[in-house]
Amino acid sequence: MYETNYTRAKDAADAAKKSKAADDAAYLSGGMTLLPTMKQRLAAPSDLIDLTHIKGMNAITVSRKQVTIGATATHAEVATNAKLMKVCPSLSSLAAHIGDPHVRNRGTIGGSIANNDPAADYPSAMIALDATIVTNKRKLKAEKFFVGLFETALKEDEFVKEISFTAPKSGAYAKFPNPASRYAMAGVFVAHHGGTKAKPEIRVGITGASQDGVYRAKDMEKALAANFAPEALDGCTVDEGNMLSDIHGSAAYRANLVKVMAKRAVAAAG
Amino acid sequence: MGVEGIGARVLRKEDKRFITGKGRYTDDHNVQGQHYAVFVRSPHAYAKIKKINIKNAMKMPGIVGIFDGKQLTGDGIGNIICGWMVHSKDGSPMNMGAWSALATEYVRYVGDAVAVVVGETLAQAQAAAEAVDVDYKVLKGVVSAEEAMASGAPQLHPEAANNIIFDWEIGDEAATDAAFESAANVVEIDIRNNRLVPNPMEPRAALAQYDAAEDHFTLHTTSQNPHVARLVLSAFYQVAPENKLRVIAPDVGGGFGAKIYIYPEEIVCLWAAKKAGVEAIKWTADRGEAFLTDAHGRDHVSKARMAFDANNKIVGLKVETLANLGAYMSLFSSSVPTYLYATLLSGQYNIPNIHANVKTVYTNTVPVDAYRGAGRPEATYLVERMMTTAARQLGIDPAELRRTNFVREFPHQTPVIMCYDAGDFDASLDAAMKASDYANFGKRKAKSEKKGMMRGIGMSCYIEACGIAPSAAVGSLGAGVGLWESAEVRVNPVGTVEVLTGSHSHGQGHETTFAQLVSDRFGLPSENIQIVHGDTDKVQFGMGTYGSRSGAVGMSAIEKALDKVEAKAKKIAAHMLEAAEGDIEIKDGEVSVKGTDKKLGWHEVCLGAYTGHNLPEGMEPGLKEGAFYDPTNFTFPAGCYICEVEIDPNTGVTSIEQFVAADDFGKIINPMIVEGQVHGGLAQGIGQALMENATYDADGQLLAASYMDYQMPRAADLPNFQVSTTETLCPGNPLGIKGCGEAGAIGSPPAVINAITDALGHNELAMPATPQNVWAAVQAGGMKDAAE
Ligand SMILES: Cc1cc2nc3c(=O)[nH]c(=O)nc-3n(C[C@H](O)[C@H](O)[C@H](O)COP(=O)(O)OP(=O)(O)OC[C@H]3O[C@@H](n4cnc5c(N)ncnc54)[C@H](O)[C@@H]3O)c2cc1C
Numbered sequence A: 001m002y003e004t005n006y007t008r009a010k011d012a013a014d015a016a017k018k019s020k021a022a023d024d025a026a027y028l029s030g031g032m033t034l035l036p037t038m039k040q041r042l043a044a045p046s047d048l049i050d051l052t053h054i055k056g057m058n059a060i061t062v063s064r065k066q067v068t069i070g071a072t073a074t075h076a077e078v079a080t081n082a083k084l085m086k087v088c089p090s091l092s093s094l095a096a097h098i099g100d101p102h103v104r105n106r107g108t109i110g111g112s113i114a115n116n117d118p119a120a121d122y123p124s125a126m127i128a129l130d131a132t133i134v135t136n137k138r139k140l141k142a143e144k145f146f147v148g149l150f151e152t153a154l155k156e157d158e159f160v161k162e163i164s165f166t167a168p169k170s171g172a173y174a175k176f177p178n179p180a181s182r183y184a185m186a187g188v189f190v191a192h193h194g195g196t197k198a199k200p201e202i203r204v205g206i207t208g209a210s211q212d213g214v215y216r217a218k219d220m221e222k223a224l225a226a227n228f229a230p231e232a233l234d235g236c237t238v239d240e241g242n243m244l245s246d247i248h249g250s251a252a253y254r255a256n257l258v259k260v261m262a263k264r265a266v267a268a269a270g
Numbered sequence B: 001m002g003v004e005g006i007g008a009r010v011l012r013k014e015d016k017r018f019i020t021g022k023g024r025y026t027d028d029h030n031v032q033g034q035h036y037a038v039f040v041r042s043p044h045a046y047a048k049i050k051k052i053n054i055k056n057a058m059k060m061p062g063i064v065g066i067f068d069g070k071q072l073t074g075d076g077i078g079n080i081i082c083g084w085m086v087h088s089k090d091g092s093p094m095n096m097g098a099w100s101a102l103a104t105e106y107v108r109y110v111g112d113a114v115a116v117v118v119g120e121t122l123a124q125a126q127a128a129a130e131a132v133d134v135d136y137k138v139l140k141g142v143v144s145a146e147e148a149m150a151s152g153a154p155q156l157h158p159e160a161a162n163n164i165i166f167d168w169e170i171g172d173e174a175a176t177d178a179a180f181e182s183a184a185n186v187v188e189i190d191i192r193n194n195r196l197v198p199n200p201m202e203p204r205a206a207l208a209q210y211d212a213a214e215d216h217f218t219l220h221t222t223s224q225n226p227h228v229a230r231l232v233l234s235a236f237y238q239v240a241p242e243n244k245l246r247v248i249a250p251d252v253g254g255g256f257g258a259k260i261y262i263y264p265e266e267i268v269c270l271w272a273a274k275k276a277g278v279e280a281i282k283w284t285a286d287r288g289e290a291f292l293t294d295a296h297g298r299d300h301v302s303k304a305r306m307a308f309d310a311n312n313k314i315v316g317l318k319v320e321t322l323a324n325l326g327a328y329m330s331l332f333s334s335s336v337p338t339y340l341y342a343t344l345l346s347g348q349y350n351i352p353n354i355h356a357n358v359k360t361v362y363t364n365t366v367p368v369d370a371y372r373g374a375g376r377p378e379a380t381y382l383v384e385r386m387m388t389t390a391a392r393q394l395g396i397d398p399a400e401l402r403r404t405n406f407v408r409e410f411p412h413q414t415p416v417i418m419c420y421d422a423g424d425f426d427a428s429l430d431a432a433m434k435a436s437d438y439a440n441f442g443k444r445k446a447k448s449e450k451k452g453m454m455r456g457i458g459m460s461c462y463i464e465a466c467g468i469a470p471s472a473a474v475g476s477l478g479a480g481v482g483l484w485e486s487a488e489v490r491v492n493p494v495g496t497v498e499v500l501t502g503s504h505s506h507g508q509g510h511e512t513t514f515a516q517l518v519s520d521r522f523g524l525p526s527e528n529i530q531i532v533h534g535d536t537d538k539v540q541f542g543m544g545t546y547g548s549r550s551g552a553v554g555m556s557a558i559e560k561a562l563d564k565v566e567a568k569a570k571k572i573a574a575h576m577l578e579a580a581e582g583d584i585e586i587k588d589g590e591v592s593v594k595g596t597d598k599k600l601g602w603h604e605v606c607l608g609a610y611t612g613h614n615l616p617e618g619m620e621p622g623l624k625e626g627a628f629y630d631p632t633n634f635t636f637p638a639g640c641y642i643c644e645v646e647i648d649p650n651t652g653v654t655s656i657e658q659f660v661a662a663d664d665f666g667k668i669i670n671p672m673i674v675e676g677q678v679h680g681g682l683a684q685g686i687g688q689a690l691m692e693n694a695t696y697d698a699d700g701q702l703l704a705a706s707y708m709d710y711q712m713p714r715a716a717d718l719p720n721f722q723v724s725t726t727e728t729l730c731p732g733n734p735l736g737i738k739g740c741g742e743a744g745a746i747g748s749p750p751a752v753i754n755a756i757t758d759a760l761g762h763n764e765l766a767m768p769a770t771p772q773n774v775w776a777a778v779q780a781g782g783m784k785d786a787a788e
Helices: A012-021 A034-039 A075-080 A082-087 A089-096 A101-106 A109-115 A122-128 A218-226 A230-235 A251-269 B015-019 B069-074 B122-131 B145-149 B173-181 B226-235 B264-276 B287-293 B376-394 B398-405 B425-435 B438-450 B471-476 B510-522 B549-577 B602-611 B671-690 B743-760 B771-787
Strands: A005-008 A025-028 A047-050 A060-063 A066-070 A132-135 A139-141 A146-148 A160-166 A170-177 A184-195 A200-207 B034-041 B047-053 B063-068 B113-119 B133-138 B164-171 B185-196 B205-211 B216-221 B245-248 B280-284 B297-308 B314-324 B354-361 B454-463 B485-491 B497-501 B529-532 B584-587 B590-593 B599-601 B624-629 B638-648 B653-664 B722-726
Touching: A012 A025, A012 A047, A060 A082, A066 A082, A075 A082, A075 A089, A075 A101, A075 A109, A082 A089, A089 A122, A089 A170, A089 A184, A109 A122, A109 A160, A122 A146, A122 A170, A122 A184, A122 A200, A170 A251, A184 A218, A184 A251, A200 A218, A200 A251, A218 A230, A230 A251, A251 B771, B034 B122, B034 B264, B034 B287, B047 B113, B063 B069, B063 B122, B063 B264, B069 B264, B113 B122, B113 B264, B145 B297, B145 B314, B145 B354, B164 B173, B173 B297, B173 B314, B173 B354, B185 B376, B185 B671, B205 B264, B216 B226, B216 B264, B226 B245, B226 B264, B264 B280, B297 B376, B314 B376, B376 B398, B376 B454, B376 B743, B398 B425, B398 B454, B425 B438, B425 B454, B425 B638, B425 B653, B425 B722, B438 B454, B438 B638, B454 B743, B485 B549, B497 B510, B497 B549, B510 B529, B510 B549, B549 B584, B549 B590, B549 B599, B549 B602, B549 B624, B590 B602, B599 B602, B638 B743, B653 B671, B653 B743, B653 B771, B671 B722, B671 B743, B743 B771
Parallel strands: A005 A047, A025 A047, B034 B280, B216 B245, B314 B354, B497 B529, B653 B722
Antiparallel strands: A060 A066, A066 A160, A132 A139, A132 A160, A170 A184, A184 A200, B034 B113, B047 B133, B063 B113, B164 B354, B185 B297, B205 B216, B205 B280, B297 B314, B454 B638, B485 B497, B485 B624, B584 B590, B590 B599, B638 B653
């Protein structure tokens, strides 16, 4: 690891100020992604600005169906928050299956979505839940926030403060883990947002599989709006041309997994 | 005898320190004046070193020296050698290329060490290593064994034309060909044994100390055989004469073979300590370095044909194997695909004619050497995939075909050197079939199919060879060392005992099992017995631990030394008790005259030996005896493994529903430790069968170079193993031990793959059977069905 300066931000304004003042700052949350990268000497920020000591930034609030999750809430906190489990068990369950206990007790939702790893779990949920990402500067919809592989709409010195969404009527996440890393090789979050009988509102977010990172599967949404059942997806095709291909899975295999996981998610969402 | 004697489930004495974090591994040792080494490694698979510029790096804070290969060879440090001579079938010796501990002209694999940076702190050395500027001319390399032999392939070593190290054969080719001509049926398979990264929990490390006043070196290192390391470091690499070099292998966190060899880093740290004029240099591999530089395992491509007569009796086996040995020949690399592999191609069967041709080649990959099982897993994989494939083609039950061909008379001379001394192959097959409820598999399959799942069952009847001995025999086959073992039993004046052994424990539990021998012999509690190993200054010369030899060979040496101690103690006691030597009995810590109430405490006899006040005339005082034990043959553990799998055809995920192991390890000293060895071996074998694969890209970059891409077996991937043993004693050593350290890894991969191919209904499956590979095989099977 290269030498770096470590500081704790007192509050949001302090965090932004410290970031601006530094040569090449990086925000630090759980450090589960950033620290290994630094240890491998692949990242060399001059300053680390730790967000996790900002009071209240890890709060999870649920008011009726309205959910707000602070950016520094750990995966373990999301997985075990009783109120959240009640209104949106699919998200809690997603968090409960990220990495291992160590990762879940350090890693944060803000760090995960800011990192936008194409194999990370949360981004698919953000898309399917139609979440709003609240930064220290603005609010933007998840679909606008995730730009590409490891790329978000975040600008210099900007950081994620919280995310908010309305809990869906029902939803589920089905993940096929990479056999080695246990990140998603195909993770499909299906959320049924109600809507009207004639026009049910379904959103499907898919992670792990595509060359462009997390994406919204509109064709699946359409098929599911007509019939919210696994077999409704039989007619959908997943374009192999857009799929990632690596030693763990060819594009064809990933395309298959996307469909299989989508069906499993629909079955689980009921 | 007793609760801590032979056969008792004594808890592992060493676990207290291991599981409380109190183990003392190489990296836990720190000394005065300690500096840190960081190696500059090649990022290219094959390149010519044009220039190494250290100017900027040398100016960085804390740097005391940066050295390269030219300086190393200039100082007379010898090349790294392969210690087992194998001759090609034309009689020519193997074509060994030069391997300098730091590359001089060419780098030949990603990770090849080019220079070493010595700094006061690790961070300083890392920073300077990054500033070393190596100018490479990148060359086109070669990764797979097939490509390496192709015409026009890059030539990696001038000594090895067409990259071929040797072209070796075993068995009678003409007789085997003749047997095929008269055969009723011939079965063929093409198989690949995947390349593995050994992954011991503790990465390799070295702490090299140099005492300038005495011109003496001490090396703490992660070694399975510290004496051999000292011998080789001194005799071949000319680091220091043996009497000026102490090698200590303290607690070692797993080896699996990868810590047998003497690697560049140990050599360089010793040499560089003196060269840089520092008291000590420490190097500890990080996990990335472990992936890139620990000797890999396996990597065979084989074609095999088996011939049967009309009664399904095997009449011949012909094998062609291509083994990838990587960029350089590691210490025992030549023996693994030859004498440790092809000598076991007879399996548990009567096969009158066998011929195997093995070619080994250089490629631009990490050197390949012995890894848990070393050659025997490759042989077992070939023979047992063949037997199951043959059973399917011949239309008979796989168990039946095996029984038709089992060896039942011992000793049994195979056509490939090995002479099996004892065994009962029916017994282990019966036990495994019973334990797995083999008969009712059909019902379970039907249940799975109802759920939309596929189910298969597979078996593997393995035999392997342990002990690697006797010395004269391995010597005649090309081994550069003898393969005996030594022991010294030192009884202290108070009756406590130290056993000094040339075996080395790196997870096997020797401190427990070896003590059980002493406990059994004299009825002493195990806390009175200390096992000492891993230090060339303390222990007489020894050969170390690999090839499951510590029980059969190491413990036999202890038995011999105990015989001598017992004999002397009896003489002393007879004299003290005024009785006949033959009437003395040692039991439960007491020494008594049979049939009388005359007795002494064990400690009284021991004290008597050391006071020397009342010894038989002419007897030397003291109670300490040594023995060197050289066995008469290999030992032959054997057994039967049955694996049952369920496959999700939608995702290709294979779940192991049950795994049954019935092993014959001969005499068992501690059943709990044996079970642990089997569990670990099975986990590794299942890892090879389902998950592990050291994949390279075409440019020679290791793609599976971290746990993000290299899948290791996790607890949740494994079933509750059902293990049991049957027993035929090994006639070749005093205890009747066969060895159990590798069997699990040797016997299990074919059982798993046979189960999966059973479920698939065809043989088109590459190992490892990852979800992607199985899914593709399911698809291929589906297409076949559609086409039919
Ligand atoms: C062994 C292991 C297994 C894992 N398995 C999974 C898995 O199965 N699924 C999965 O989804 N993830 C997995 N992860 C990743 C894990 O979820 C991380 O927690 C996550 O990717 C990053 O979160 P963090 O809080 O640790 O962020 P950090 O590592 O602290 O930061 C990550 C990046 O985001 C930036 N950042 C951090 N917080 C903010 C913020 N609030 N606003 C803006 N930028 C910010 C940092 O500067 C850095 O660039 C795994 C990680 C490990 C080590």
